[in-house]
Amino acid sequence: MVVASSRRSRITLRVIALGYLALLLAIPVAMVFYRTFEHGFGSAWEAVTTPPAQHAFYLTCLMVVIAVPLNTLFGVGLALALVRGRWRGKTLVSAIVDLPFAVSPVVVGLALILVYGNSGWIGGWFADNGMRIIFSTPGMVLATIFVSLPFVVREVVPVLREIGTDQEEAAHVLGAGPLQTFWRITLPAIRWGVAYGVILTTARSLGEFGAVAVVSGKIEGQTETMTLFVEQRYQAFDLAGAYAAAVVLALLALAVIAGMTLLDRRNET
């Protein structure tokens, strides 16, 4: 009797939880895939291979190729400095490193305009020297770096704490220099944390919309990334184009999730 009722309530809870996930996540995402391919693969392929779509895809890749390596270098360096070092301003930096997660993307865009825009704090100097940052690619890169900045630091800091300093000390005692210790001891120990951080940074760089929208000026075929292209197609009543581009981004997101799941499994074993 008791077993039967607890079994029934367990199934009720399961149905509610899975139903919520289905209505909010799974069915809507499946719907976009269905809409994209309902007239065949060919028309979807055409929609994402037009020159503006190709350029948008190229720009998105450019954002990833610049932002991810920079944030990875910075992330590993800062994580090492935060966990292993003692320096002035450490408390302040560790408090603000998470800030990009809590700031609205539109505020990020505004902040960058106020500093790097033509009438901004230092944007005027760049403009005098013939460099345009806002409403151009450099500004979009800055916005992408801003929003994806904390991921690597966050993933690497706990791993560094966990592995401790015993092996590094041993290497030091045996005569290894700091660089050698880093390459041979520290980096292999934190590699999965770095990989996880890189995947999250990539996902965020691919998908940023608000911050990039503010600083890009949304010039079609020039400063339009994939996410901006999706919005522009939708506003132009080209639903097929919007859905097809959204599916490309959704497939990339699914690849990111597959990568995270693989890393998790590797961590468990």
Add this chain to the structure above:
Amino acid sequence: MSVRADAAALPARPVRGGLACAAGPAVGGALATAYISLIVLIPLAAVVVESTAGGMSAFWSAITGAQAFAAMRFTVVVSLAVVAVNILTGTLIAWVLVRDRFPGKRAINALIDLPFALPTIVAGLVLLALYGPKGPAPFDIGFTRIAVALALAFVTLPFVVRSVQPVLMELDREMEEAAASLGAKPATVFRRIVLPNLVPAIAAGAGLAFARALGEFGSVVLISGNIPFKTEVASVFLFGQIESDNTAGAASVSVVLLVLSFVLLLFVSWISTRGVRRGGG
């Protein structure tokens, strides 16, 4: 998993013997400070400076202007509602993922991260495709306040789940078994034994979800229709102000958002520090 707010809270290990070359981390620290200043700190400072460019009275009139105030009030109310939903559904989903067993559980568990990986503009489009004017759903919620809530529920889904899940996994089940053997009903066991242990994790996840909802832009911009005084959220209002070159007014509203999310971030790190101290004995 992406919500490791507790990372910074762990006590630092002392560096023994000036290892790893004391100069290395110091130089790294200086470089990192410069990088984070140029990209994050100086621009955010510029927002604060710009907000007071016209004096305090201009700041005040910018944030109490009818449209700005309506947008901020709606944002806070709808975010609170979505967080309340998240507290219930997030805890429930975490419970089902940890305690229940059913085929396909691994795939469902991976699916939880989808809102973090999916670009926000795609999230909005996806909801619009099903529940919007041309969607197959029996109702059309496009350009309503419900639509805004739905979009926010989509993008904030993982926070509470991913915050509660690890705590639930490590929870000692002996107490629950003892309570059950003494005759407590499952609901009583949950309320008196399990829930008190989950409260800090739920609060941390809810705080992060709230901060995210307050600033959300991409998922809302298509589905809400951005009708002033009705479905316009703060970030969409800001976007319009920036496009019409009212940077001072936009900066004032931004400062309100910044202060709110900063307070939430402090709240979350305070909760996590407490949790670690308790857990560590």
